[in-house]
Amino acid sequence: MKSSLPAEPGKIFDIHVHLLAQPEADAEFLQFAHEWRMPFAISCLGPDGSMIPNPTVDEVRRANDKVLGLMEQEPGMAYGFCYANPLHGQQALDEIRRCISGGMVGIKLWIACPCSREEAFSIFEESIALGVPVLQHAWKRIDKPLPGESVASDVAAAAKKYPDARIIMAHLGFNWRMGMDAIKDCPNVWTDTSGIDPEMGSVEYAVQMLGADRVLYGSDAPGRDTLAQLGKIPAAEISHKDKEKILHQNAEKLLNIAEAEQ
Amino acid sequence: MIIDFNAHAGAWPEQHISVDKDRLLRLMDESGIDMAVVSNIGEAMGGGSGTDLKHERLIPFHTVRPDTDLKALNGHVKGIRIYPTYHAWGFSGSRWANLLERAEGEGWIVQVYLRLRDPRALLQQVASADVMQSLGDAIESSCYVRLVITGMNFFEAESYLPLLRRKNVWFEISHLQHPMAPLDKLARKIGSSRMLFGTNMPFFYPFVTTFRTMHSGLSQEEMNRILSGNALSLLDM
Numbered sequence: 001m002k003s004s005l006p007a008e009p010g011k012i013f014d015i016h017v018h019l020l021a022q023p024e025a026d027a028e029f030l031q032f033a034h035e036w037r038m039p040f041a042i043s044c045l046g047p048d049g050s051m052i053p054n055p056t057v058d059e060v061r062r063a064n065d066k067v068l069g070l071m072e073q074e075p076g077m078a079y080g081f082c083y084a085n086p087l088h089g090q091q092a093l094d095e096i097r098r099c100i101s102g103g104m105v106g107i108k109l110w111i112a113c114p115c116s117r118e119e120a121f122s123i124f125e126e127s128i129a130l131g132v133p134v135l136q137h138a139w140k141r142i143d144k145p146l147p148g149e150s151v152a153s154d155v156a157a158a159a160k161k162y163p164d165a166r167i168i169m170a171h172l173g174f175n176w177r178m179g180m181d182a183i184k185d186c187p188n189v190w191t192d193t194s195g196i197d198p199e200m201g202s203v204e205y206a207v208q209m210l211g212a213d214r215v216l217y218g219s220d221a222p223g224r225d226t227l228a229q230l231g232k233i234p235a236a237e238i239s240h241k242d243k244e245k246i247l248h249q250n251a252e253k254l255l256n257i258a259e260a261e262q
Numbered sequence: 263m264i265i266d267f268n269a270h271a272g273a274w275p276e277q278h279i280s281v282d283k284d285r286l287l288r289l290m291d292e293s294g295i296d297m298a299v300v301s302n303i304g305e306a307m308g309g310g311s312g313t314d315l316k317h318e319r320l321i322p323f324h325t326v327r328p329d330t331d332l333k334a335l336n337g338h339v340k341g342i343r344i345y346p347t348y349h350a351w352g353f354s355g356s357r358w359a360n361l362l363e364r365a366e367g368e369g370w371i372v373q374v375y376l377r378l379r380d381p382r383a384l385l386q387q388v389a390s391a392d393v394m395q396s397l398g399d400a401i402e403s404s405c406y407v408r409l410v411i412t413g414m415n416f417f418e419a420e421s422y423l424p425l426l427r428r429k430n431v432w433f434e435i436s437h438l439q440h441p442m443a444p445l446d447k448l449a450r451k452i453g454s455s456r457m458l459f460g461t462n463m464p465f466f467y468p469f470v471t472t473f474r475t476m477h478s479g480l481s482q483e484e485m486n487r488i489l490s491g492n493a494l495s496l497l498d499m
Contacts, residue, residue, distance in 0.1 A: 001291070001292060001293060001294035001469075001472070025441060025442070028442050028443065029442060032442065139382075141382040141383070142382060142383055142384070142385055143381075143382060143385065174382070174383070175383065177278075196380070197379070197380050197437075197439055197466060198439075198466045198467045198470040199379070199465060199466060199467075200463065200464055200465065200466055200467045200468075201278070221441075221442055222441055222442045223440060223441055224439060224440055224441070224442075225438070225439055225440060225441065225442055225443065225444055225474065226442055227443075227473065227474035227477050227478065228438075228439050228470055228474050230473070231467065231469060231470035231471075231472075231473035231474055232467060232470060234469065234473065235293075235467035235468075235469035235470050235473070236467070
């Protein structure tokens, strides 16, 4: 039987977690993170218990305040990503600066608008100026996309326009073959394994197309079962060394987190 | 011991699926699985060739499509599989009644598939919710046939608790992907005696179900039921 290793306590960093503002679900995730001694990158997409695709300025600020609060409560565990709505223009940039100066380490974009649209450009410019990565939702579904939803080709377009930006394309782009094919020639794009079913071959394909250095473990918890997400990495037919990179080393490098800090 | 109640072999080129018996057995070994209930994916979804499934560790089930001639099926299997979200079945007509009658007569388990992949990746002809609703109504009059609902997600399970608590209904766990700890939560709500270990290989990594079951918060007794105890009893083994 395959070994559960190296998906073991103290050797995992989850790059894609949400603070749902649902006390029970959030507490359940935190308990898991502590049990597995697993630090995580976290964003909040709505301050009142539901994710808001196109939030107001006030909703964004209150959501980010919750993450700042959690970071204070969980030092060395919670690494905040600032939720931003590109449609807010200058106010979005002001909010990003506020959050990064408050200790957040990245920017989270969801589905307010596709990231290849002009409205998103200033967000990538700001991420370069501040030296933080952008985590961009990407989901290529067989049926109709959600309004404002990005797919891998949007991420690739943004990455090519801003080669100095560091972008994490979430969910392997959902359709992982199309997703990896779209970003393979964008060295400034990483991908995370979060939020999709544990489809056989998906992690191997990501490693084959991007190299293990550009693949990050993520769960999309607490909405997703952390164990089902985590199990993909030991399950994949890749080397032990590559599993370690995916499980924690790549994220620590991308976010400039020294192992000793954890 | 682990028995996988949800495995396929064979080929489905459109979905990049191709697994012969040797590969299936290797995947089972890598995931700690001793035996698997298995059928040919090509027979279910068309377009691919079948593969030989004769092996002491494999428990073959027949694939039944709406156009399958039931009379032509031999009785030397323990169960049959239907795919009503992908094939337009309908649970109120004569085809369903005939199927139940034959299943009852043969002592077959009827395994009902809701999904093989996320519906946003593989379109369903009939939504899972519609199938569950129809199945719930139909099963009221079919209390002697043993049903295994497969590929159900957590929210569907929560919506059909009375159905899933019935003594002749079991459900398989591979698609319980949301939210955190779905196995533990459903064991509390429905009871571990209704739950069957399943991997959905080769669509999913089979090791994932082993990993998540072993690391769950289930008691050893609950785990033993899910990993093999319930399956052994259901399969009369």
